[in-house]
Amino acid sequence: MKKRVLLLLLPLAVFGANLNPDMQKYMDNLAVQAKKDNPNFTKFDYKRGEEIFTSTHIGKRGKPISCTSCHTTDLKQKGKNINTGKTISPLSPLANPKSMVKVKNVKKWLKRNFKDVYNRVGTAQEKGDVVVYIINKK
Numbered sequence: 001m002k003k004r005v006l007l008l009l010l011p012l013a014v015f016g017a018n019l020n021p022d023m024q025k026y027m028d029n030l031a032v033q034a035k036k037d038n039p040n041f042t043k044f045d046y047k048r049g050e051e052i053f054t055s056t057h058i059g060k061r062g063k064p065i066s067c068t069s070c071h072t073t074d075l076k077q078k079g080k081n082i083n084t085g086k087t088i089s090p091l092s093p094l095a096n097p098k099s100m101v102k103v104k105n106v107k108k109w110l111k112r113n114f115k116d117v118y119n120r121v122g123t124a125q126e127k128g129d130v131v132v133y134i135i136n137k138k
């Protein structure tokens with residue numbers, strides 16, 4: 001009983017920026033999964049998210065790549081897809097109100113982009129951390 005109450009309370013204190021109810025639910029689900037994967041998990045973390053977003057890895061194509069390769073380090077600016085050359089609208093909801101609002105898009109791109117950069121899917125904790133970073137980065 002005690003454990004269940006903890007799990008339900010846990011995610012509510014986590015996010016700085018406003019999230020719509022669907023995104024909030026998505027993040028709550030990620031937090032529950034992260035806690036299942038790792039009992040020591042307490043909350044998503046901006047700093048860990050920053051590391052995930054800015055660090056370089058050998059990606060799917062066998063070359064060094066990071067999230068910033070396409071999205072740049074200034075999330076309020078437009079990015080550029082290094083594979084296709086196409087412009088990417090800003091990731092930050094501060095600059096782009098259409099970003100980080102549709103769970104379907106967020107899920108789809110996190111799956112695809114983790115594979116691009118990490119050559120695997122992200123864990124629940126990694127996804128939550130990086131979302132917290134993206135929505136709070138000034």
Ligand code: HEC
Pocket residue numbers: 052053065066067068069070071080081082083088089091098099100101102105106109110113114116117118130134
């Ligand atoms: C090879 C280029 C590329 C890389 C590398 C990349 N992304 Fe993306 N990302 C995109 C493109 C393209 C979109 C779709 C943009 C659009 O719809 O305007 C996107 C969209 C997203 C979205 C969806 C935003 C929304 O609300 O629709 C998220 C979240 C995201 N990326 C996070 C990441 C993270 C985290 C990483 C690193 C693990 C990363 N991206 C690395 C190209 C990239």
